Amino acid sequence: MAAFSNHLRNLNTIQRILLQSSSNATQRCFSKLPHHHPHTTPKSSLKDNELAKFAAISETWWDSEGPFKPLHVMNPTRLAFIRSTLCRHFKRDPNSVRPLEGLKIVDVGCGGGILSEPLARMGATVTGVDAVEKNIKIAQLHADMDPTTSNIEFCCTTAEKLVEQGRQFDAVMALEVIEHVAEPADFCKSLSALTIPEGATVISTINRSMRAFATAIVAAEYILGWLPKGTHQWTTFLTPMELVLILQQAGINVEEMAGFVYNPLTGRWSLSDDISVNFIAFATKNNA
């Protein structure tokens, strides 16, 4: 009960602060953006209607029973995949307390920071970026509540703008984002440009399969009400093979793929070979 009222208090604080003017952190990030260069700027990944959907529910990011419940429930499973693939690639001990110590990681489309925070707790130096300013404010407020996450750099910006700034990272994460961007192939080129040579890129999304239509859209949005109706458009999904090909064209090789499978009896997700609905890919950048 005490934990629940603490949770409500945190949410109230977050809502109150959201009503105030832009946070200093967000302004700092905006002021870092360079001027527009028409010949070098990659195509924008922004889709206004997609951003509006996330802006409308931004206050619920840390409500583990709210619209982002599926991501909260999936989080330990996707973190297990990320931890094991990154540790193998960067030759880290997966059993150590902070196996990602010293690695620079960017979480593109970080939302409220539900992936950024555990990555920081594993020792990574994390930058979280999202195109929705309200998400960044929530992420910053929540991360500031714990000293192990308060050093995460949150910015309201896009992958392509980070590329313009010449930023690079050991590992680039884009989980559940590619199905919401304007041009997935250009987005992958930006992710590639953000990854150092021989660095890692991790992408998760939903397969454009009939099973995904039945489960991730019809069941999740219309029958079970897990996600707001209209969250996903089936035609924007990529098949695993399409993702492999556009990453390859961007200079990134997919080395491992896994599916996330939901068990309705336990209410848990687990890693599986079944990539017919939700899947995650670990890829490495070619040595440029």
Ligand SMILES: C[S@@+](CC[C@H](N)C(=O)[O-])C[C@H]1O[C@@H](n2cnc3c(N)ncnc32)[C@H](O)[C@@H]1O
């Ligand atoms: C489904 S959420 C995923 C959040 C987070 N990656 C996770 O898995 O926990 C998608 C996020 O991507 C953001 N987003 C959508 N299009 C974007 C773009 N072009 N650039 C950056 N962020 C974007 C949305 O605002 C939203 O927070």
Ligand SMILES: [Mg+2]
């Ligand atoms: Mg999605």
